Amino acid sequence: MRLDIQRTPMLPATSYRLAGVLNAGQGLVAKxxxxxxxxxxxxxxVLRVDQVVMRKLTAWEGPITVVPAEFDGFVASSEFPxxxxxxxxxxxxxxxxxxxxxxxxxxKNRVSGTVQRRKRLNPEQxxxxxxxxxxxxxxxxxxxxxxxxxxxxxALETESEALERILASVRSDLPEMDHQPVGDVLLGxxxxxxxxxxxxxxxxxKYRILKLSAVQRGWFKPxxxxxLTDDTSFSPSHVVKNGDLLITRGNTPERVGFVAVARxxxxxxxxxxxxxxxxxxxxxxxxxxxxxxxxxxxxRTRISGTAGGTSRSMVKINKRGxxxxxxxxxxxxxxxxxxxxCNALAKGITAxxxxxxxxxxxxxxxLSGLLDRTIDIESAELGV
Numbered sequence: 001m002r003l004d005i006q007r008t009p010m011l012p013a014t015s016y017r018l019a020g021v022l023n024a025g026q027g028l029v030a031k032x033x034x035x036x037x038x039x040x041x042x043x044x045x046v047l048r049v050d051q052v053v054m055r056k057l058t059a060w061e062g063p064i065t066v067v068p069a070e071f072d073g074f075v076a077s078s079e080f081p082x083x084x085x086x087x088x089x090x091x092x093x094x095x096x097x098x099x100x101x102x103x104x105x106x107x108k109n110r111v112s113g114t115v116q117r118r119k120r121l122n123p124e125q126x127x128x129x130x131x132x133x134x135x136x137x138x139x140x141x142x143x144x145x146x147x148x149x150x151x152x153x154x155a156l157e158t159e160s161e162a163l164e165r166i167l168a169s170v171r172s173d174l175p176e177m178d179h180q181p182v183g184d185v186l187l188g189x190x191x192x193x194x195x196x197x198x199x200x201x202x203x204x205x206k207y208r209i210l211k212l213s214a215v216q217r218g219w220f221k222p223x224x225x226x227x228l229t230d231d232t233s234f235s236p237s238h239v240v241k242n243g244d245l246l247i248t249r250g251n252t253p254e255r256v257g258f259v260a261v262a263r264x265x266x267x268x269x270x271x272x273x274x275x276x277x278x279x280x281x282x283x284x285x286x287x288x289x290x291x292x293x294x295x296x297x298x299x300r301t302r303i304s305g306t307a308g309g310t311s312r313s314m315v316k317i318n319k320r321g322x323x324x325x326x327x328x329x330x331x332x333x334x335x336x337x338x339x340x341x342c343n344a345l346a347k348g349i350t351a352x353x354x355x356x357x358x359x360x361x362x363x364x365x366x367l368s369g370l371l372d373r374t375i376d377i378e379s380a381e382l383g384v
Contacts, residue, residue, distance in 0.1 A: 001094075003123045004084035006046040008075060012037030016044065019074035021053055023061040025099035028053075028071050044075040045082055050091040052083040052098065059121030060111050062104030066095040081123045093139035096146055097131060100371055132373055141377040142370045149363045156356040160349055167345040171218070171296040175330040175338060182290075183323025187279040190237050192271030197226035207231045207268040210240060210275060212255070215248050218295035218346070220260040225269065240269045240277075245287050247294075250274040250309075250316040257303035257317055259294040261287055274316075289335040292342040299327055 010016070018031040028047075047053055049072040055063035056079050067074075067082075085094060097103055106129045113119035134142070201208035207228035214224035240246070244262040248255065251274065259278075271277060280287045293299060302325055307315040330338075369375030 001052060001083040001085045001089065001127070003081060003127070004051065005082055006048065007043040008046050009043045010036035010039050010041055017074045019047060019071055019076050019080075021055045021063040021065060021076075021080060023058075023063050024104065025062055025065055025095075027065050028067065028074070030071075030074070034075075041077055044077055045080055047071055047074045047076060047080075047082060048084075050085060052085065052094060053080050054083075054107075054121070054123075054126060055080055056120040056122065058119065059126075060104070060108035060119060062098075062101075062107060064098045064103070064107070064126075066091050066098060083123070083127075088133055088136065090136055090139040090143065092143040092147075096143065096367060097371060100367060102368065102371070103129065103131070132371070134373060138377065145370065145377065146363065146367060149359060149366065153356055153359050153363065156352050156359070160352045160356065163345055163349045163352070167218075167342060167349065168297065170341050170345060171292050172298060173338075173341075174293060174296060174298065175328045175334050177328045177330055179326035180329050181323060182294075182325045182327055185281050185285040185290075185329055186323065187281050189319055189323075190271070190277040190279065192273045192275050192277075193234060193238050194273035195228070195233055197228055199227060201225040201227040203266075205268075207270070208266065209270045209272050210246075212248050212251050212272070212274055215246050215258045215260045215275060217258050217300070218260055218291055220246070220263050222262070222264045222266060222269070225266075228268075228270070231268065231270070234270050238270045240265050240271055243287065245278040245280055245290060246271070247276050247278055247322075248274060249276050249318075249322075250314060252313055253304060253307065253315050256307045256315050257294075257300065259291055261291045276319075284332075285329055286332065286335050286339060288339045288343070292339060293327055299325070302326075 008016075012035070014036040016034045016036060018034045020029045020031050021027075022029055045053075047067045049067050049069045051067045053065060053067055053076065085091060107121055107126065110125040110128070111119040111121045112125075133139075195209060197209050201223075205227040207230060208225040209228055211224045211226060214221050240262050242262055242265050244265075246260055246262055248258045250256060251258070278290070280290060294303065303317065303322070304315075306321040306325070307317045309315040329335075366375065370377070
């Protein structure tokens with residue numbers, strides 16, 4: 001491919017559609033309309049369908065993609081050079097190349113600059129990257145196979161989202177009875193600890209600390225953790241165990257107060273300071289009931305409403321305010337019925353997500369093997 005940049009002047013009283021490039025080859029994002037008189041740029045780059053566009057700044061994060069038809073004519077700053085494909089390249093095949101970790105690694109190896117977040121990749125360096133290019137008919141076959149897998153993944157995502165909407169409705173169908181403070185059914189609240197962590201945790205790491213993203217709205221993601229070198233600064237109360245009810249005490253306004261039961265926890269996992277453990281009085285309320293009830297729309301709104309802080313990007317709830325949160329606490333048999341309804345849907349969602357994860361792993365292997373020609377099309381078709 002070759003560098004091919006078309007510039008358009010920014011004229012006052014003229015509207016332009018602005019685009020950005022997502023990391024990891026995830027495509028483009030529309031960033032709204034811009035009046036030419038409201039920018040300091042004298043001109044911007046025009047995106048054309050089937051061109052490759054990348055972001056020079058932080059190119060080590062893989063911000064590169066092929067322009068789809070719906071973004072034809074959008075504009076971006078000079079930080080986003082464009083390239084026209086040669087006749088040897090099928091645009092959809094190149095789209096998959098742009099989503100390849102191999103390409104991102106090559107881009108990362110060629111960036112220049114002294115400050116990590118300001119490192120750039122020059123267009124000339126991108127063009128020096130070498131990749132095996134099969135004949136066009138082979139490229140088309142690769143695209144067809146990967147498109148089938150992507151369609152399967154998309155169908156599973158749609159099914160999972162539909163079940164999640166039903167689960168949200170069932171969770172909001174709380175038992176009708178007098179409310180009482182959540183503090184009445186808790187034995188206590190344990191705090192985590194603030195420490196400096198390494199990069200993303202792997203299966204080889206002996207110690208890890210959860211990230212806030214580990215606690216979703218009624219879902220726990222044990223893989224969302226950072227690596228620790230040792231456990232010397234932690235006490236036993238900081239250890240996360242299976243069955244713990246966790247809540248994010250600090251986060252963005254939309255995500256603060258997320259509650260989830262810890263499941264499939266690796267040994268040596270610790271709580272950060274922005275996550276609490278709620279110690280539940282199981283003689284009065286089940287942990288699963290609190291997980292679903294506190295994830296309902298009504299109680300989520302109340303929890304986030306108690307949060308405060310000086311930063312719009314980070315708000316916090318405090319123990320004094322949280323324990324006064326009013327919620328229905330029916331007898332244990334009624335709690336069990338509510339939990340059974342919620343769990344039936346949650347198990348279905350979990351099964352779909354597991355199948356989606358399996359397909360994503362299959363896709364990752366297919367993408368790498370097909371692009372490197374270590375997997376032939378016939379074998380890939382049998383696998384799909």
